[in-house]
Amino acid sequence: MLRRGLNRLLGGDERRVDSRTVYVGHRPGSTNEAFIPPKFCDNRIVSSKYTVWNFLPKNLFEQFRRIANFYFLIIFLVQVIVDTPTSPVTSGLPLFFVITVTAIKQGYEDWLRHRADYEVNKYPVTVLENGQRIRKESENIKVGDVVEVKEDETFPCDLILLQSSRDDDTCFVTTASLDGESNHKTHYTVPDIETDLETLRATIECEQPQSDLYKFVGRMNIYKNNQEHAVRSLGPENLLLKGATLKNTQKICGKSNYTDITTVTLVTITKNKLIHLLFSLLFVFQGVAVYTGMETKMALNYQGKSQKRSAVEKSINAFLLVYLCILLSKALVCTTLKYVWQSKPGQDEPWYNEKTQREKDTNLYLKMFTDFLSFMVLFNFIIPVSMYVTVEMQKFLGSLFITWDKDFFDPEIKEGALVNTSDLNEELGQVEYVFTDKTGTLTQNNMEFIECCIDGFQYSYRDTASELDGFCVTDGPANKLQQKAGREREELFLRALCLCHTVQVKEPIEQGQGQRDGLTDQVDGLGVAGEVLQLDGDGVQPAQEQRGFIASSPDEVALVKGAMRYGFTFLGLESKTMKILNRNKDVEIYELLHVLNFDPVRRRMSVIVRSKSGDTLLFCKGADTSIFPRVRQEEVEGIRLHVERNATEGYRTLCVAYKCLSPEEYAQADAELREARLALQDREEKLMAVYNQVETGMSLIGATAVEDRLQEEAAETMEALQAAGMKVWVLTGDKMETAKSTCYACRLFQRNTELLELTVRTLEDGGKKREERLHELLIEYYKKAVQEAPPVKAGITRSWCSTNQDYGFIIDGATLSMVLNSSESTSSRYKSLLLQICQNCTAVLCCRMAPLQKAQIVKMVKNSKGSPITLSIGDGANDVSMILEAHVGIGIKGKEGRQAVRNSDYAIPKLRHLKKLLLAHGHLYYVRIAHLVQYFFYKNLCFILPQFLYQFFCGYSQQPLYDAAYLTMYNICFTSMPILAYSLLEQHICIDVLLENASLYREIAKNAMLRWGPFLKWTLLGVFHGLLFFFGVRLLFCNPALQDNGQVFGNWSYGTIVFTVLVFTVTLKLALDTRHWTWINHFVIWGSLAFYVFFSFFWGGIIWPFLKQQRLYFVFANMLSSVSAWLVIILLILLSLLPEILLVVFRKPRGPRSHQKKLAQSSAGGLPSSQSSARPLLMRTFSDESHTVI
DSSP: OHHHHHHHHHTOOGGGSSEEEEEGGGOOSSTTSOOOOOOOOOSOOOOOSOOTTTHHHHHHHHHTTSHHHHHHHHHHHHHHHSOOSSOHHHHHHHHHHHHHHHHHHHHHHHHHHHHHHHHHHTOEEEEEETTEEEEEEGGGOOTTOOEEEETTOBOSSEEEEEEESSTTSEEEEEEHHHHOEEEEEEEEOOSSOOSOGGGOEEEEEEEOOOSOTTOOOEEEEEEOTTSOOEEEEEOGGGEEOTTOEEEOOSOBTTBOOSOSOBEEEESOOOOHHHHHHHHHHSBOEEEEEEEOGGGSHHHHTOOOOOOOOOHHHHHHHHHHHHHHHHHHHHHHHHHHHHHHHHTSTTTSSOTTSOOOHHHHHSOHHHHHHHHHHHHHHHHGGGSOTHHHHHHHHHHHHHHHHHHHOGGGOBTTTTBOOEESOSTTTGGGGSOOEEEEOSTTTTEEEEEEEEEEEETTEEEEEOSOSSSGGGEEOOOSSSOOTTOOOOHHHHHHHHHHHHHSSOOEEEEEEETTHHHHTTOOTTBTTEEEOOOOOOSSSSSOOOOSEEEEEEOSOHHHHHHHHHHHHTTOEEEEEETTEEEEEOTTSOEEEEEEEEEEOOOTTTOEEEEEEEOTTSOEEEEEEEOHHHHGGGBOGGGHHHHHHHHHHHHHTTEEEEEEEEEEEOHHHHHHHHHHHHHHHTOSSSHHHHHHHHHHHHSOSBEEEEEEEEEEEEOTTHHHHHHHHHHTTOEEEEEOSSOHHHHHHHHHHTTSSOTTOEEEEESHHHHHHTSSOHHHHHHHHHHHHHIIIIISSOOOOTTOOTTTSTTSOOEEEEEEHHHHHHHHHSOHHHHHHHHHHHHHHHHTSSEEEEESOOHHHHHHHHHHHHTSTTOOOEEEEESSGGGHHHHHHSSEEEEEOOSSOSHHHHTSSEEESSTTHHHHIIIIIIHHHHHHHHHHHHHHHHHHHHHHHHHHHHGGGTTTOOOOSSOHHHHHHIIIIISHHHHHHHHHHOOSSOHHHHHHOGGGGGGGTTTGGGSHHHHHHHHHHHHHHHHHHHHHHHHHTTSOBOSTTOOBOOHHHHHHHHHHHHHHHHHHHHHHHOOSOOHHHHHHHHHHHHHHHHHHHHHHHSOOTTOSOOTTTTHHHHHHTOHHHHHHHHHHHHHHHHHHHHHHHHOOOOTHHHHHHHHHHHSGGGOOOSOGGGSOGGGOOGGGHHHHOO
16 A cells, blocks of 8 residues: 555556556567566455454454444553452453454454465466466466466456457356356457467557456557558457356357367467467467456455444444443442542541551542542443444354245255345344335346237237237237238348347257256356247248357347247357348358447447348347437337337337448448547447447337246235335336336236326426426325325235325436436425325336436435335346445345345345345344343343442442452353343244234334333333342341351352342343243253352352452352342342233233234144244243244
């Protein structure tokens, strides 16, 4: 960091330069050019946080930034410096325990990172230098080095692919370790370079390292002797990323003349004989390293997510402030009363305790301050420092239950749930708003071609051959059955589907082999085509083979498969040549000239091809809003009807257009495209301008309809979430009609739901300016949904409030931009109106949303009044922004890659798993940790209150009531394990009942168990128990001769009796609160009590040589020899727990328990219910674990 700062100061930081120059093979570009090798970072990866030398100071600094740790450090230092009544061990040992446990945990995690870095950095690779293969460690690779990688191995750095032995100059990679996408991506070699790379002299100019995985801008300058250097454009299709895995298909388009071994060589400069030998035996790919080490895109994406804090953590901090005020008040009261008491004659210096001269000379105010600190030390145990360790352990161990839950295992992907952060477990039980994506989340993202429309005529495939050609036309201009477009237009449309894509053919598969091998559509990016149908002829004729496809988008595979159904088969791409098998079984060949890639801004993609006859054609497909403005308007209306109808039925639609380019038009477009692709600055903007210029004046051919089916149990999950009191908002980039149909299918909208629409269409209906119309509609909807209608109660289902009108709200991205981007005063008012309208609707649909807009909506709700807890769930890279913005982010392990999973807090295989994650796991986690927090404060108040009261009877002399060993061990050993077991295993309500009764989720909403009311209740209970412990024992000591021999008990016996009652009471209190008993609960509860008794005998029964004074020598044994002491201990425990026992006995069963009893009574044959909560409290044992454990 210091070096970077100096570099920036002195102007030597390379980041100040817009580009870098890489010399291929460390050779100068020109023979007469002076070569000075540039300096770049090495290839070492460092993801660890600590080193051996800085671990201790850095870790301690980070831990003492936590307020509680820093507070106890101050208390410990005060005990060391000031003459305090308790030993520094009483504060130092618990603090040491907390710091040590945390340091071990963080050190272990960092050791795992070190180990992973070591494996990566020491990974052996083959580097080619001067034609020789040299084995090196990965960390020694330099920019420009030559590396050889075998198939299924990962690339050791970011490289440019220069040459391939494949005929089509491509290779396939998967980037699962980068963005999680298991689909095969096709990468291309730099075009038109020499086959002999040993003599290649070239330089690469590219942008400085940046984290965007899908962006790369560069160009290669190729130098030849006595010739002007050639320039080649470089883009993301030429860049192979570190961490990506090489995947190569051994047989492409039927060719199999290579051996089974596949090797990739990256950035190689080898001898001709070696090249020819390798090319004859292996698949060889060659490229050049451009980014290494911490400058690779993978390393630049290491930056962690922002830290999210749960509502429970905020409550803990608030409670800590209250108890800190109590602590200060106690110390101040005792200090004041001490000097008031000493002001009386004879009290300050009694005859048996005369002051020394040093004490007499001490400044009065300094002595008062010292006494105040001493009282602070004496009462400091009211702040539960060990609670932080217990909470951390509870969160970490509790998160394992989600990972282990077998109900979350998905046999299709053979994965279960994933927990990326355990700090938000309890937040799963507090969700108020759920923001969900549509495609891949509510739907399966498994596309199936349904129908198409050509020139306004609908073509629907039916699974029967009774209808002519397997198609029927249900509407169109003439509305006549069997009416079709012309054959020429049909073939043009099907050619467009076969050519306008980036799909790669894997290999022909014999019919039936796909079923035998277990191949299914769109598994790992491989789509297996279905039957091939004839468009004309007698009936439906399936072809004899199936063909696999490699694609990064399931839509493209569905369209190619749809074309195969209609008789046009895409055979593959070889050396920029695309081949199509038409319905006449003739092979058509097209030269692929340019691909105008899809991007979410344009929402379309195009290809420019040249036919065998020499015609240059542009085929374009995209969203209707993107295509319609760029075609002849007279062609739009006939197809718009089909697009809108298909969208209403819930299908995903794409429009298809074409344009025939004249030689002059193509020459101009080709020159502009090449020039734009060679630009290092603003390349994307320049390409966008060329794309927009070329894709104009097109002719609209037709449209396609692809079905994306709902996820399994999607409707049931949405209903359960709404019944639990959560508001569900759907945020999608799809068309409004498609998204609206999905909302109806998911039962978010009902047939009686009145939809309030705020879209561009409604803004243009009134004939006014959009701003005026926006203001009118907001006021109108506000009156209807907020002022005139009663507020929607959280979680009330429609069946309970059927008399009230349900409202659904729909808004699109353009209108949202108007709301958010208007003037500051107007925007604030519009946002307030919009938010109030949405909050009073049963469901909200936001369509045509950009990723940033999704995050803006989540942020708007998150920052609204009351700060509701939000949850975002999605499966694609476009959902990452809203996942990071929400309090809780859920990723779906879907087919749009794993970026959402990598950036989420939790990941689940399917949407239906969200129901159990929230209603069961979330509910239980919140109840457990809320009880843990309240219990910790309660038991520490019980612990310290007798110590405070004791000062009134010892002349405020700071005499401790408990022995130092008890002070130290109370929170660490005697009372820590029972509450930890409770916070991990407790099930106050059975999981099945929680899932059946979603309304139970509302009982803990809005942090119900950690509000000030429950906190005050627990505090008063602690005060009651503390008073009872102290004065109950004091009543016993009215006659201190409690033994048969008349021996008098002393102050340490007094404190030991109080402490014994305390330990047994707080432990048995937790036992009474336990609803779900396992053998672990029995072991830790009864084991903790037994350990206390054993420790007291052991500690007081031996003379310890390292102790200057042994206060408890045989105190515990003598105490138990007194029948009166036994009686008082038992009586005080019973009196303390009597209210709890009476409450449990006389409390009427409610909610799930009564429901479980009904289940037990109605079970067949009178068999008892398996639900443990239906049985009496103390009769539930560990035998119930098999029925209710998670």
